[in-house]
Amino acid sequence: MIDHLNDPQRAAVTIDSGHALVLAGAGSGKTRVLTTRIAWLIQNGLTSPFGILAVTFTNKASKEMQVRVASLLPIDTRNMWVGTFHGLCHRLLRAHFRDASLPQGFQILDTADQLSLVKRLLKANQIDDEKFTPRDVQRFINSAKEEGLRSHAVDASDPHQRRMVEIYALYEAQCQRDGVVDFAELLLRVLELLERHEPIRAHYQRRFRHILVDEFQDTNALQYRWLKLLSGGGANIFAVGDDDQSIYAFRGADVGNMADFERDYARGAVIRLEQNYRSQGHILDAANHLIAHNSHRLGKNLWTDQGEGELIRAVELPSDGAESQWLVDEIKALVGDGISRLDIAILYRSNAQSRVIEHALFSAGIPYRVYGGLRFFERQEIKHALAYLRLVMNRDDDTSFNRVVNFPARGIGARTIESLVDQARTYNTTFSQSVARVAGKGGSSLAQFSLLIETMAQETRMLTLSEAVEHIIEASGLLNHYRGEKEGAERIENLGELVNAATVFETEHDLSGLPSGEPAKTLIELMPDDSVEELGLNLPIAQTPLSAFLAYAALESGDNQAQAGQDAVQMMTVHAAKGLEFDAVFITGLEDGLFPHENSIIDPSGLEEERRLMYVAITRARKRLYMTMAQSRMLHGQTRYAVRSRFLDEVPENHLKWLTVRGVSNDVSTQSYARAFGAVGVNNSRSSQYGGTALSKGPSSGLQIGSQLFRVGQGVRHARFGEGTIIGLSGSGLDAQAQIHFADVGSKTLALGIAKLDIMT
DNA sequence: GACGTTGTCCTTTTT
DNA sequence: GGACAACGTC
Numbered sequence: 187m188i189d190h191l192n193d194p195q196r197a198a199v200t201i202d203s204g205h206a207l208v209l210a211g212a213g214s215g216k217t218r219v220l221t222t223r224i225a226w227l228i229q230n231g232l233t234s235p236f237g238i239l240a241v242t243f244t245n246k247a248s249k250e251m252q253v254r255v256a257s258l259l260p261i262d263t264r265n266m267w268v269g270t271f272h273g274l275c276h277r278l279l280r281a282h283f284r285d286a287s288l289p290q291g292f293q294i295l296d297t298a299d300q301l302s303l304v305k306r307l308l309k310a311n312q313i314d315d316e317k318f319t320p321r322d323v324q325r326f327i328n329s330a331k332e333e334g335l336r337s338h339a340v341d342a343s344d345p346h347q348r349r350m351v352e353i354y355a356l357y358e359a360q361c362q363r364d365g366v367v368d369f370a371e372l373l374l375r376v377l378e379l380l381e382r383h384e385p386i387r388a389h390y391q392r393r394f395r396h397i398l399v400d401e402f403q404d405t406n407a408l409q410y411r412w413l414k415l416l417s418g419g420g421a422n423i424f425a426v427g428d429d430d431q432s433i434y435a436f437r438g439a440d441v442g443n444m445a446d447f448e449r450d451y452a453r454g455a456v457i458r459l460e461q462n463y464r465s466q467g468h469i470l471d472a473a474n475h476l477i478a479h480n481s482h483r484l485g486k487n488l489w490t491d492q493g494e495g496e497l498i499r500a501v502e503l504p505s506d507g508a509e510s511q512w513l514v515d516e517i518k519a520l521v522g523d524g525i526s527r528l529d530i531a532i533l534y535r536s537n538a539q540s541r542v543i544e545h546a547l548f549s550a551g552i553p554y555r556v557y558g559g560l561r562f563f564e565r566q567e568i569k570h571a572l573a574y575l576r577l578v579m580n581r582d583d584d585t586s587f588n589r590v591v592n593f594p595a596r597g598i599g600a601r602t603i604e605s606l607v608d609q610a611r612t613y614n615t616t617f618s619q620s621v622a623r624v625a626g627k628g629g630s631s632l633a634q635f636s637l638l639i640e641t642m643a644q645e646t647r648m649l650t651l652s653e654a655v656e657h658i659i660e661a662s663g664l665l666n667h668y669r670g671e672k673e674g675a676e677r678i679e680n681l682g683e684l685v686n687a688a689t690v691f692e693t694e695h696d697l698s699g700l701p702s703g704e705p706a707k708t709l710i711e712l713m714p715d716d717s718v719e720e721l722g723l724n725l726p727i728a729q730t731p732l733s734a735f736l737a738y739a740a741l742e743s744g745d746n747q748a749q750a751g752q753d754a755v756q757m758m759t760v761h762a763a764k765g766l767e768f769d770a771v772f773i774t775g776l777e778d779g780l781f782p783h784e785n786s787i788i789d790p791s792g793l794e795e796e797r798r799l800m801y802v803a804i805t806r807a808r809k810r811l812y813m814t815m816a817q818s819r820m821l822h823g824q825t826r827y828a829v830r831s832r833f834l835d836e837v838p839e840n841h842l843k844w845l846t847v848r849g850v851s852n853d854v855s856t857q858s859y860a861r862a863f864g865a866v867g868v869n870n871s872r873s874s875q876y877g878g879t880a881l882s883k884g885p886s887s888g889l890q891i892g893s894q895l896f897r898v899g900q901g902v903r904h905a906r907f908g909e910g911t912i913i914g915l916s917g918s919g920l921d922a923q924a925q926i927h928f929a930d931v932g933s934k935t936l937a938l939g940i941a942k943l944d945i946m947t
Numbered sequence: 948g949a950c951g952t953t954g955t956c957c958t959t960t961t962t
Numbered sequence: 963g964g965a966c967a968a969c970g971t972c
Contacts, residue, residue, distance in 0.1 A: 243962080272962045297960090369961080369962045433959075436958080436959065437960065437961080535958075538958090759959065761959050762960080780958095785959095821957095
């Protein structure tokens with residue numbers, strides 16, 4: 187099992203006791219080490235399968251871990267505690283719902299549900315949603331929870347913050363009334379459950395002897411506390427991660443956890459996996475040199491024995507359209523050379539960039555597949571159907587109530603809803619509980635809706651899960667509604683897919699023939715050991731099939747890849763590419779302001795995260811890597827001009843080959859732009875015409891207004907705003923605008939024809 | 948209450 | 963450019 191590992195890998199797998207931190211570079215066999223370690227621990231009798239807790243961030247990663255462990259050992263991994271933070275917490279909360287102060291039928295809010303709850307909350311409490319935008323409130327609540335803070339524990343310094351905290355408190359109360367938990371709440375609840383209930387805490391602390399954590403660099407403060415608490419009974423934590431691939435700080439991940447963990451736990455037990463089995467020499471060296479520009483690294487240097495390989499190809503194109511066209515031509519050539527389209531990836535910083543590229547690929551007839559975007563369980567018609575099912579489970583789920591109370595339309599308008607909101611607020615009840623009071627005042631369609639839900643609940647209780655789903659799609663009127671809609675056919679198809687998904691779920695969990703509304707023995711969420719007795723729980727806590735299915739829908743929003751499997755070029759954001767690898771990779775849009783993104787350029791830590799993102803992008807490539815940039819690009823409906831990304835300059839020139847593109851200087855958009863508005867591209871001679879190898883300085887462009895030439899990155903002075911830096915240029919002529927970050931007043935967009943700016947030298 | 952028109956806002960994403 | 967929300971009209 188461990189014979190074919192390299193030395194550091196074997197050292198990590200067989201480390202005997204105590205905590206350990208494994209710094210696993212890109213392509214260094216991270217998952218292999220994790221899974222082999224689990225198998226090794228069990229095989230050598232160091233723990234039983236029940237003594238292991240393995241945590242990941244994504245369902246995909248946890249599934250892969252289960253499959254790979256199962257391939258190493260003849261055990262049923264389904265019973266092991268291998269899962270995502272959220273999935274495992276959900277399991278704990280189902281088992282201990284009473285001690286966690288939750289109703290048995292509690293439901294999980296996804297991000298969209300959460301936002302709609304916040305909106306309703308703001309409206310019901312007449313809070314100015316200009317000063318407190320729903321997005322901001324949502325972010326505030328989530329980041330507080332990710333730090334492990336309840337509303338009463340948040341430090342509010344100014345009045346605005348104090349109001350935020352009040353809203354947070356209202357939100358907490360509303361969730362509790364509704365019997366719903368958001369994603370962060372799953373973790374926070376479990377943390378509190380373990381903190382407050384000694385016997386439960388002791389039980390799990392005793393049980394888990396080895397806790398293994400994947401992608402440790404992505405943990406937030408809450409997850410770190412969670413791990414600390416669970417390991418409090420002497421368990422060993424085996425944390426695997428790569429600080430250079432930490433790209434989720436924006437959602438609360440704290441790389442600092444790695445350094446903290448090393449200091450507090452893994453003293454001395456740090457293992458570096460530095461041999462890369464993925465990329466060839468030039469690619470790997472480029473990545474190493476780039477990331478060396480970051481400070482605050484734990485430090486490591488990847489190497490390969492695969493030889494230098496090819497130089498990285500860099501290309502500068504006049505426009506985003508030209509960039510896409512160039513991609514098309516190059517991909518045609520690659521495919522002509524026999525490279526499979528599945529092994530080609532086009533990466534970009536932000537989703538907005540994909541459209542132009544898609545358009546070009548589509549016109550050229552090149553099959554492609556875009557990752558990201560709407561997932562199955564997030565589709566409107568699916569969410570509607572799920573909302574009915576959730577109401578069957580839990581009448582108090584106001585979010586679901588609100589979603590479908592008048593969908594399909596049944597004559598319940600804004601006035602009725604308003605009085606419902608009124609009543610609910612006055613009496614501190616949920617919508618469902620307030621129906622009688624409002625209905626008494628003439629809202630009979632509302633009473634009918636309530637009756638509909640009750641009837642559905644009764645009718646579906648004894649049906650199997652898939653039958654129940656099918657029945658509800660019909661009885662809710664959803665099916666009829668979409669039949670009458672022009673674009674309804676696809677939605678009806680998707681609703682059919684939902685029934686399908688329920689059938690698959692039944693099979694996978696041995697639920698065929700079982701009633702959807704009765705607890706099913708196959709869904710007992712506790713391990714088959716002494717826990718029931720030890721925890722003083724008299725009954726095995728089983729879920730109903732419906733409840734389990736709804737949790738599955740919320741926690742695994744499902745594949746968004748309808749066309750999976752066919753031979754298509756892979757398109758995705760750099761974030762989405764983490765963990766994947768391809769023979770040929772195109773990193774596109776390498777322009778300052780786009781990659782690195784303008785929102786991150788000003789702040790040094792933001793820039794470092796962008797650099798790590800670039801590092802992730804580079805290390806996706808096995809054999810061939812392209813870096814492309816466009817001098818002009820349509821962004822937010824305006825043409826913007828940018829200079830090439832500083833990251834291109836951070837790649838040593840001996841790893842780069844600048845490609846000459848024929849016809850660049852004749853590009854229509856550049857020419858007409860230059861003619862019409864007198865802006866000049868500076869240094870517009872292409873260095874690569876001299877032979878095509880290793881040239882460091884490409885051209886850059888700017889905006890000429892009068893006698894002044896403005897460029898991104900330039901320092902400027904404004905009479906009122908003071909000194910600042912240009913972080914973006916857009917438009918042209920009279921519409922020319924500059925986004926400027928001022929040291930004192932923050933970012934402003936100024937019209938270059940009007941604002942008086944001095945260029946600082 | 949359903950539909951058309953204008954106004955605002957734009958990273959990255961998993962659970 | 964485009965998604966989505968808010969407003970106005972029938």
